[in-house]
Amino acid sequence: MNPLYSSLSQVKSDLESGKTDCISLVKHYLSNIEKKKHLNAFLEVYAEEALQLAALVDEKIKNKTAGRLAGMVIALKDVLCHKGHKVSSSSKILKGFTSLYSGTAVERLLNEDAIIIGRTNCDEFAMGSSNENSAYGNVKNGLDEQKVPGGSSGGSAVAVQMDMCLASLGTDTGGSIRQPASFCGVIGIKPTYGRISRYGLVAYASSFDQIGPFTHTISDTALLLEIMSGADDFDSTASSKPVEKYSEKLNFNRKAKIAVFSDCINHPGIDIEIKSRTLNYIEELKSAGHEIEFIDFPYLDYLVPTYYVLTTAEASSNLSRFDGIRFGFKSENAVDLESTYKRNRSEGFGEEVKRRIMLGTFVLSAGFYDAYYTKGQKVRRLIKEKTEEILSRFDFILTPTTPTTAFGLGDKTDDPIAMYLADIFTVQAPIAGIPAITLPLFQHSNGMPYGLQLMAGSYKESELLAFSSDLMK
16 A cells, blocks of 8 residues: 655655645544554544644644654554553553553654554554454454464554554564564664663563654654654663764665674575575675675574563563552452452453463572573573674674564464564564664565564664665665
8 A cells, every 4th residue: 555655754845835734644544544444453543632733733833833743643552651541552451541641752752743643453462473462353464454464563563554644653572563564564673772761661571672663764763763762761771872863864875794694594484485585685785785794693593482481571570560459450250359369360361461471470480490581591691792793793684574474364373382483583683682673675476575674783773774774765
C-alpha cells in the first residue's frame, strides 16, 4: 500500500503550501484505521482527541510557534504510558488501568507537537514474535492477512505499513521492533541501551528493553530518535551522553568496513532465497567500494538460550507487581487472600506470559541460580565483549533481519522453541546493548518483504543512520 505521505518533510511541505492541514491528515488516518480495523492493529483510537490536537497544531503552524513534529501523526505501542489514557500491555491483568503520567519518550514527542492517534496491539507484555499472544486477539499482516505481522510490536508495524499513521513507537527487547518491521516492509530501529529513557515503559526485561520508532524514511527515524533520546532524571539507566543531531548528519561520505557472520548466512534455518539475495547484495556493496569481510562468530548458537534465560528471569521479577490487588484484573472466583493472588495471576496472564514467568522463576530458584542465571550473565559478557571487539575493527555488522519472511498465523504457536528461534539474528544487539536497524530493501518471490539488518557500536546511531540513508536511496 502506498502511503499518502511517506515522510514528515512531505507533510510539512504541503502544510506550508496550504495543500493540507493537520485536521485533514488526522481524518485521512482515521478513515484508514476504520477501513483496516479487521487487521486488529489498534486497541484504542483517540479520534476526537486527535482532531482537537490537530486543530491546536494548525493554529500553532499559523502563528509560527509549532514544534519540530507538527504534522506527524503517531501511534503508541500499548506498553507506553500516556497520561489519562489506558495502558494494558495487551493483557487482561491490566484491564481498565489508566496511566497517571506520560513516559519520557511520549512527553518529548508531545512537546514537539506530535499528534497521538491511538494505542496499538502487541504481544502480551511484549512477549512474542508473532503478535498472536495478545489478550485482544492477534494482529494480521496487511500485505497477506493469513500471515503474522511479527512481534511483539506487530500493531505498531502494521499501523505504519497500512498508512494508519505516519510513524509509530514500539519497543525492542530481543527484536520486537526489527522483526515486525522486516515482516511488514518498514524501517525499524533499536537504539543503544540507555539512549532513550525507559521511564513510562511497562517493563518486560529491564536490562534489554528499548523504545524505538517505525517509519517509512530514515529522515523520520533520525528526527524521532533525536527528539526522544537523552538523559532523564526519572531513569538512572538513561545515558547522559550528548545527543547528536542525527537528522542533520544523514550523509555517510565514505566507504564502510562491514563484517558479515558466515554462521548467519549459512545457518540451516535461513530461507534459501533470503540467503542468496543477501549474498548478492553483499556483492553489490563490494562493487560500490565498501570493504566486506566474512568472519566467524562463535557464539551464534548461544544467543537465543542466553537471551531467554536472562529475559525470563527479569520478567519473573518485573511481573511480580501485577497481582490484581491494587489495580487491574480481579478474579470473581477468589475466596480468600491466597486464592486471590493465585486466581488473579493465573486468569489474568496469558499462556506465553505464564510460561516465561515460570521459566524465569525456575532459573532464579535456589538450586538452579548458578547453573542458569549466573552462567547466562557470564555468556552475555562474552557475547558483549566479542561483539565490541568486532565493532572496534568494523563500522557495521550485516545480517538478514529474519531467517524467513512472515509465517502463517498459527504456524508456530504449538512450538515455542521454533517461535523463539525466529529471533536468532535480532537478539545479539540487545544482549550486547548496541544499536541495530532493519531496512526494507527486499521482496521475496512469495510477495512478502524482508529486511537487511545493520548493527553498529554503542552510541553510533549517527553513523548507522547515515549509512542506512545511503542504502535506502
